[in-house]
Structures are given as structure tokens and as C-alpha cells.
Amino acid sequence: MSARLFGYSIFIALFIISGCSMAQTNKVTIDSINAEEVLRLDPNADIFQYDGVIYQTDIKWVDELNITKHKQVGEINVLNTKNTDFKDFMANKLPVGTKLFSVKGREDILIVELHGKILKYLAIVEG
Numbered sequence: 001m002s003a004r005l006f007g008y009s010i011f012i013a014l015f016i017i018s019g020c021s022m023a024q025t026n027k028v029t030i031d032s033i034n035a036e037e038v039l040r041l042d043p044n045a046d047i048f049q050y051d052g053v054i055y056q057t058d059i060k061w062v063d064e065l066n067i068t069k070h071k072q073v074g075e076i077n078v079l080n081t082k083n084t085d086f087k088d089f090m091a092n093k094l095p096v097g098t099k100l101f102s103v104k105g106r107e108d109i110l111i112v113e114l115h116g117k118i119l120k121y122l123a124i125v126e127g
Contacts, residue, residue, distance in 0.1 A: 048091035055121035
């Protein structure tokens with residue numbers, strides 16, 4: 001291979017590589033599942049909605065986590081046992097006034113204290 005041909009080959013290779021790196025990349029997003037989907041899969045699920053995301057309790061691996069309550073982020077203001085059209089701070093089993101707390105070091109779990117018991121709720125999302 002001549003030096004000139006070799007130089008063209010390198011130029012073409014660099015052109016292809018730089019063109020590929022400039023190609024548009026796809027962003028992977030995680031979508032939340034709505035109350036209807038969660039309750040269709042588990043009609044007895046204990047759920048609430050916070051910041052547009054459904055949170056569910058009684059998940060074994062979450063219950064086993066050693067986590068600490070951080071700051072209050074809100075409280076349940078509507079008890080919805082009639083339908084699956086949920087809004088933020090709406091629950092299907094937690095009573096109105098139940099306080100919701102963030103967790104140190106985790107953004108996907110919220111804690112509720114109810115009747116002296118700690119309940120851990122996991123954000124239910126699909127990826």
C-alpha cells in the first residue's frame with residue numbers, strides 16, 4: 001500500500017469515526033406506572049402518589065433495608081378508594097393527614113409512620 005493510499009485510508013477512517021461520534025444519541029427515560037396499572041397487577045396494593053409517581057409498600061426487599069427518615073415532603077390529603085384516577089398526595093389506604101418523609105441516601109423510597117409503625121414505600125417505575 002502506498003503512503004498516499006494509506007493516508008487516505010486514515011483520513012476516511014477518522015472521518016467515519018468523527019461522524020459517528022456526532023450522531024444523535026438516544027436518551028433512555030424511566031416512565032412511571034399509574035395507579036390503574038399497579039392496582040390491575042395487585043388489587044390489594046397499598047399505594048399513594050407523590051410528585052407524579054406511584055409509591056407502593058409491602059415490598060420485601062425494601063422492607064429489609066436499613067434506612068433513615070429524613071425530611072417531611074408532604075402528607076396525604078385525599079383517600080381514594082373509588083377509582084384509579086390518582087393525583088399527588090392521594091392514597092388508597094393511608095388516612096388523610098398521614099405524613100410522608102424522604103429517606104437519607106435514597107430518592108426512590110419514602111417513609112410513612114402510621115400507628116407507631118414505619119412503612120417503606122418504593123417508587124414504582126418502568127424502564
